[in-house]
Amino acid sequence: MSFPVPQHDHGACIRGAMDAAESACRMQGARLTPIRRRVLELVWENHQPVGAYALLETLAKEGWSAAPPTVYRALDFLLRHGLVHRIALQNAFVGCSHPGEPHAGAFLLCSHCGAAAELADLSVDRAIAEAAARNGFSVTRQTIEVEGLCPACRAGGAGR
């Protein structure tokens, strides 16, 4: 998965993510309740990380009973079941591009437009595993967040 191209059909993109989530939850015997489902949809609304309080505000406008624990619990569920990732650099959350297989996730974050793309590249994981092993360290989880300019913003002249 990489950055969405301009002609990208985002409706289909969201439907795909929701279908994948449904099936992942069925597989794991997890309950994708209405509020969890809605939070996941909102996280997928655009290809950018979303803050918990932004989600909260949207939910409130939509008439949900909304207090911080509401959204944090939903996010916690989605994290535990590998449906979203947390971007530590931004205290924000983004949809997982390939749920099903638990994985750490590595992200490219555009400083100009805010877009996030999940990097499905094992060479990075491998380099980390090897470097850790050389230091006698056994890895359980890794966080990789790379800031820079996405292809569109480079073309647009954002960085020059």
Add this chain to the structure above:
Amino acid sequence: MSFPVPQHDHGACIRGAMDAAESACRMQGARLTPIRRRVLELVWENHQPVGAYALLETLAKEGWSAAPPTVYRALDFLLRHGLVHRIALQNAFVGCSHPGEPHAGAFLLCSHCGAAAELADLSVDRAIAEAAARNGFSVTRQTIEVEGLCPACRAGGAGR
């Protein structure tokens, strides 16, 4: 730089870090004022990331005038001059093991004892740069934080 061994002389370790900081600041024409110096010492107190409010509390006990901006400003200075790194996963700060050359920093974080080690391994940087390039992404900064068990804690049986 890796995890400190048991017979590690931490006094010398701190002195070395402070000397390196002095010289880096002289080089850059930056002023390592008493409060900045003290914050850096406190960050180096052990080989674990320290939170801003923990630093604040210590400073207060030592009689400094201490409000959040005090410590955040010192940390900001130390970050800008490459003397500390911020650990995004923990909202905490840790001393830089090789100041002088600006670099992103990659960290091994032990989940058991809390120790942090800065990875000076270019293979990870290279893998990331290559993966980013394949996606048409130009990197400006990267955050790599690897959680797991350090050699000592593995030996101690923490993970079994």
Add this chain to the structure above:
DNA sequence: ACCGATATGTTATAATGTAACAGGCGCTGG
């Protein structure tokens, strides 16, 4: 229908981080 487990509602508060402005200190040019 009942029960235990899970999910949600609600209130309050903790933890982390910034904005904004006032005052001080040290250098530099007159």
Add this chain to the structure above:
DNA sequence: CCAGCGCCTGTTACATTATAACATATCGGT
């Protein structure tokens, strides 16, 4: 000397992110 300027610090107030704790509701199996 001293006026002006830049940087550093003090102080107050506030913004943002996250969790604790307890009450209530809902689901699913018996």
